[in-house]
Amino acid sequence: MDGRERDRDGAGRARSARPRDGLGRPLEYGADGVARQPEGAVRAPGETVAEAQRLLDAGMPFHAHEVFEDAWKSGPPEDAALWRALAQLAVGLTHAARGNAVGGARLLRRGAGALAGRGNAYGIDVAGLVAWAGELAERVEAGERIGAAAEAPRLSGPV
Known part of the structure; x- marks a missing residue:
């Protein structure tokens, strides 16, 4: 370590206060980063979907994963598997956009x-997301470089 004490929240839990870029990568202290999602936010399911879609469309799947993570941790237990799977898709897209083909494809398939x-x-x-994830995992494994915003899935089907 660089002599800096670990960042901790009010309860003493380790928390990274380092700024992050749009794909969630830590930046140097003092650098301009992307605003983090408020941790532990409780949203209605429709608000969760809308906020995650906004972040995905902006090329910020890491931040969308945080929105889904809040939903799985704060929502009813019967919905936890849905939100966790969506978080895995968002993290898979994050890894793929960072150039981690193995991790990206693995998480896309797991989700x-x-x-x-x-x-x-x-x-x-759901069916559209499953198809999207499988197709993207294949392309990433084949070596295609992808952009997070360009590959953002549509969470909701056609209206």
Whole structure:
């Protein structure tokens, strides 16, 4: 370490106060970063989907994953697997956009596997996301470089 004490929250839990870029990579202290999502935010399911879509469209899947993580931790237990799977898809896209093909493809497939066979909930196009994740995982493994915003999935189906 550089002699700096670990960043801690009010309860003493380790928290990184380092700024992050749009893909969630830590930047040097004092650098301009992307605003972090408020940790532990409780949102209604529709608000979760809308905020995550906004972040995905902006090329910030790491931040979308934080929104899904809040939903799985604060929502009803019967919805936890849905939100966790969506968080895995967002992290898979994060890794793929960072150039980590192995990790990206693995998380995209893990999230798709957890979603497969589920019915649509909260307007989420489950079948569309499963297809998107499988196709993107194949392209990433084939060596295609991808951009997070250009590859952002549509969470909701056509209206």
